[in-house]
Every structure is written in structure tokens, then in C-alpha cells.
Amino acid sequence: MPGLVTLGETMAVLGSPRPGPLRHAPHLELSIGGAESNVAIGVRRLGHPAAWIGRVGADEFGALVLERLRAEQVEVSGALVDPDAPTGLLVKEQRTPDVTRVQYYRTGSAGSRLCPADVDAAVGVITGAGVLHITGITPLLSPSAAGAVARAVELAVAAEVPVSLDVNHRAALGGAELLRERLAPLLPHLSHLFGGEEELLLLADATDEPSAVARLGGPGGSGGPELVVKRGARGASVYPADGNPELHRAAVPVRALDPVGAGDAFVAGYLTALLDGAPVAERLRLACLTGAFAVTVPNDWSGQPTRDELGLLDAEAGTTLR
Ligand code: ADP
Numbered sequence: 001m002p003g004l005v006t007l008g009e010t011m012a013v014l015g016s017p018r019p020g021p022l023r024h025a026p027h028l029e030l031s032i033g034g035a036e037s038n039v040a041i042g043v044r045r046l047g048h049p050a051a052w053i054g055r056v057g058a059d060e061f062g063a064l065v066l067e068r069l070r071a072e073q074v075e076v077s078g079a080l081v082d083p084d085a086p087t088g089l090l091v092k093e094q095r096t097p098d099v100t101r102v103q104y105y106r107t108g109s110a111g112s113r114l115c116p117a118d119v120d121a122a123v124g125v126i127t128g129a130g131v132l133h134i135t136g137i138t139p140l141l142s143p144s145a146a147g148a149v150a151r152a153v154e155l156a157v158a159a160e161v162p163v164s165l166d167v168n169h170r171a172a173l174g175g176a177e178l179l180r181e182r183l184a185p186l187l188p189h190l191s192h193l194f195g196g197e198e199e200l201l202l203l204a205d206a207t208d209e210p211s212a213v214a215r216l217g218g219p220g221g222s223g224g225p226e227l228v229v230k231r232g233a234r235g236a237s238v239y240p241a242d243g244n245p246e247l248h249r250a251a252v253p254v255r256a257l258d259p260v261g262a263g264d265a266f267v268a269g270y271l272t273a274l275l276d277g278a279p280v281a282e283r284l285r286l287a288c289l290t291g292a293f294a295v296t297v298p299n300d301w302s303g304q305p306t307r308d309e310l311g312l313l314d315a316e317a318g319t320t321l322r
């Protein structure tokens with residue numbers, strides 16, 4: 001069964017379990033995180049195969065990344081251990097109950113040394129997939145990582161594998177101009193383009209959504225990608241590629257603890273429904289549901305649901321299931 005393949009950097013994550021300045025945290029919790037592998041985990045939990053391509057260092061953090069992904073049954077045959085660079089690190093500070101600050105230690109990391117040859121070594125994983133998912137993070141890591149993404153897209157397009165991109169702009173990695181420059185060559189090849197409201201304006205260099213939508217191509221049957229706009233606690237919308245009108249869905253009401261990772265869980269739900277062969281309204285429904293699951297847990301990916309958990313958000317507060 002063809003599933004999802006993705007590539008990017010997965011880091012060790014150190015997170016403070018309580019709000020407040022990090023320097024006062026008595027201890028930190030160790031986990032992993034990476035937008036692309038978060039999506040792979042979400043799709044895998046929902047029952048489709050998922051593979052991750054990337055580099056980790058020959059260190060404990062690298063071993064942790066591979067161990068966690070394997071434990072989630074994400075295929076890592078295309079992952080490499082780089083003896084010459086460390087695994088990247090992300091430190092997550094819950095500065096206030098409502099504001100999270102993220103600090104990266106990833107310059108020169110193993111993940112940022114991903115290159116086109118790494119992708120060529122995993123060619124079958126890409127050409128045999130049902131969808132290739134990429135993000136705007138990887139091309140900003142380094143020119144070689146940008147080349148790896150371009151190569152993956154080239155292979156996918158030649159094999160008629162649909163390509164999905166989540167803008168995922170991380171300002172610490174580069175500004176709007178660099179983002180546009182690195183993503184521009186990929187845009188004509190996309191079947192699905194995901195982004196937050198601000199990210200789509202940034203990518204399109206537009207000041208309002210209708211202009212951004214027109215520039216990014218989807219509607220009007222112009223052959224552009226299906227454009228999916230993530231609107232946080234206000235839900236999400238799709239501008240279908242066939243020119244049909246925008247479809248909106250409200251968010252699923254939940255007690256939100258941590259918004260980080262919601263976008264990845266949302267994309268995982270959307271692409272799972274795509275792999276299921278479901279129509280656009282169902283893709284959006286499942287995406288809003290999986291996005292809502294993610295915000296209920298203070299970790300980037302661990303709250304993502306399995307298929308048989310999808311009904312849990314309907315339960316009343318205080319429910320105990322025995
Ligand atoms: P990103 O993490 O990429 O910034 P969003 O914050 O927009 O993405 O979240 C992605 C999706 O997750 C939203 O479109 C929505 O469906 C769902 N979501 C996000 N925040 C909440 C929330 N507070 N309550 C319920 N659903 C949410």
C-alpha cells in the first residue's frame with residue numbers, strides 16, 4: 001500500500017514542563033521533534049505506511065530520534081547517521097501559559113547536511129510513495145538541504161507521486177525573501193500547498209488572502225495546487241484546485257494546552273484522508289480533528305490520534321473510559 005514519504009530534519013527537543021523562564025526550570029523533558037517526522041508519525045498512527053529521510057548525528061540524540069521513529073513504525077531505511085556533525089537540538093520554553101519560545105541549536109547539524117545524494121540513495125522510497133510531503137523548513141537549512149528537497153520533488157514528479165508542501169516558515173532560519181527564493185522552484189510541482197494565513201501572504205508577497213490565493217495558483221482550474229489555509233483556533237479552509245469555492249470548517253472545540261505541532265497533525269490528517277481516497281470535505285474534516293488532538297498535549301507530536309481514538313474528542317469533560 002503506497003503511503004507517505006517525507007524528508008527533513010528531526011531534532012532532540014528539550015522542553016520545560018512548567019511555565020516560566022527556562023533558567024529557573026528544575027529539569028527539562030527530553031523528546032524529539034521535526035515538522036516532517038511529526039507528519040509521518042501522524043499518518044502512520046492513522047494506518048498508512050510512512051517513511052522519513054534525513055540525517056542524524058552519531059550521538060545519543062541521533063539514536064533517540066531513530067529509536068522513536070522506529071517505535072512509531074515510521075520507516076527509516078532512508079535515514080543516515082552522519083559521523084561528522086551533531087544531531088540538531090531544539091529547546092522549548094513555556095515562557096507564560098500562553099507563550100512558547102523556541103531556541104534552535106541546529107547550525108551545522110547533521111540534519112542540515114542532507115544532500116541530493118541522500119535522496120538518490122532512497123529513490124525507491126520516493127517513487128513508490130502515495131504522496132511526498134515537504135516543508136519550507138528544509139530548504140532553509142542549507143543549500144545542500146534545499147538541493148535534496150528539489151531532487152525529491154523531481155523524482156516524485158517523474159513517478160507521478162503527488163507533492164505536498166507546508167510553508168512552515170521558521171523566521172530564525174531565514175526571512176521572507178530567502179523563503180520565497182528557495183520555495184519558488186518547487187511551487188509549480190505541488191498538488192497540495194498548506195500554510196497559515198500569514199505564511200501564505202508572505203510566500204505570495206501579497207497583502208490580502210484573495211491576492212495570495214490568485215498568485216499561488218489553485219482556484220480557477222488553473223492547474224495550481226489545492227490550497228489549504230490553517231487558521232488556528234478558527235479552523236481551516238481549502239481553495240480546491242478545480243476552482244470550486246472556498247470550503248471552510250470550524251475548529252473542533254478542545255482545551256488547548258500547546259499549539260505547537262497542530263499544523264503537522266492537521267497535515268497528517270489531511271494527507272491520510274488523501275491516501276484513503278476521500279474527497280476534499282472529508283480531508284478537511286479529518287485534518288481539523290487531528291489538529292485539535294495535537295493542541296491538547298504539551299508535546300509536538302505525541303498527542304496525535306490512532307484511528308480508533310478519533311471519537312475521543314466527543315466525550316464530555318471528566319469522562320473515564322473503562
Ligand atoms: P500551525 O501549527 O501550522 O501554525 P495552526 O495553529 O493553524 O497551524 O493549527 C492547525 C490546525 O489545527 C487548525 O487549522 C485547526 O484546525 C487546528 N487547531 C489549531 N489550534 C486549535 C485549537 N486551539 N483548538 C482546536 N483546533 C485547533
Ligand code: KDG
Nearest residue numbers: 033034035137260261264300
Ligand atoms: O511543527 C512543529 C515543529 O516546529 C517542531 O516539531 C520542530 O521542525 C521543527 C522546527 O523546525 O521548528
